[in-house]
Amino acid sequence: MKRIITATVNNSSGVLNRVTGMLARRNYNIESITVGHTENPAISRMTFVVVVDNQRSIEQVIKQLNKQIDVLKVSDITDESIMSRELVLIKVFSCPQQxxxxxxxxxxxxxxxxxxxKESVTVQVTGDQQKVEALIDLLHPYGIKELARTGITAVKRGHKVTNAEERVVLIN
Structure with missing residues (x-):
């Protein structure tokens, strides 16, 4: 089963290597990984899509990640209300008439x-995995010359404000 894990880490040399090395040593398959600094340049955010056998395995992944020195926070956001996106560049064979x-x-x-x-166009698409896969399927008949994917990046949705909370804010 696929799980989406996020980790905030210190933005320092070797952190990515130590984290991915730990997962590899424990035979966890990383299907995709994205990493970039956050609003604070000293902190990076990692988003992993990890393939695990069961719930106990994901609990072990989280425990092991939390033990890493430069890891600040780890969350399994798979079952949360999230927004996820992936960027894909698709180079498609194309004559001028197509x-x-x-x-x-x-x-x-x-x-x-x-x-x-002369013989191709490069398409950029951003969206969830289903959208990306659907477009790739539609472009296959033209001939895909090259494909580059970023992997999934995800964040939890913001807390929704209820009518009662809005009224309290308006009254105060």
């Missing part, structure tokens, strides 16, 4: 053509 057709195919996905070559 470009309008490809543009029409990608338009409903809010994808864009970001580069045009």
């Amino acid at each position: 470009r309008a057709e490809i543009a029409a195919v990608i338009n409903p996905f809010r994808a864009t053509i970001i580069d045009v070559g």
Whole structure:
């Protein structure tokens, strides 16, 4: 089963290597990983999609990550209300006559053509995995020359304000 794990870590040399090494030593498969600094340049956020056998395994992953020196916080956000996105660049074989057709195919996905070559176009799409996979499936008949994916990045949704909370804010 796939789980989405986030970790905030100190932004220092070797942290990514130590974290991924720990997961590899314990035979956990990392399906995707994204890392970047947060609003604080001294802290980075890692988002892993990890394949585990059962709930006990994910608990072990979280415990092991929390033991790492530079790890500040670890969360399994799989079952939370989250927003997740992935960026994909798809280079598709295309003659000049096909470009309008490809543009029409990608338009409903809010994808864009970001580069045009003699024999190809490069499409950029951002979205959840289902959206990305659907567009890749539609572009396969044209011939995919190259594909680059960032992996999933995810955050929890903000706390929703109820009508009662709105009234309290308005009264105060």
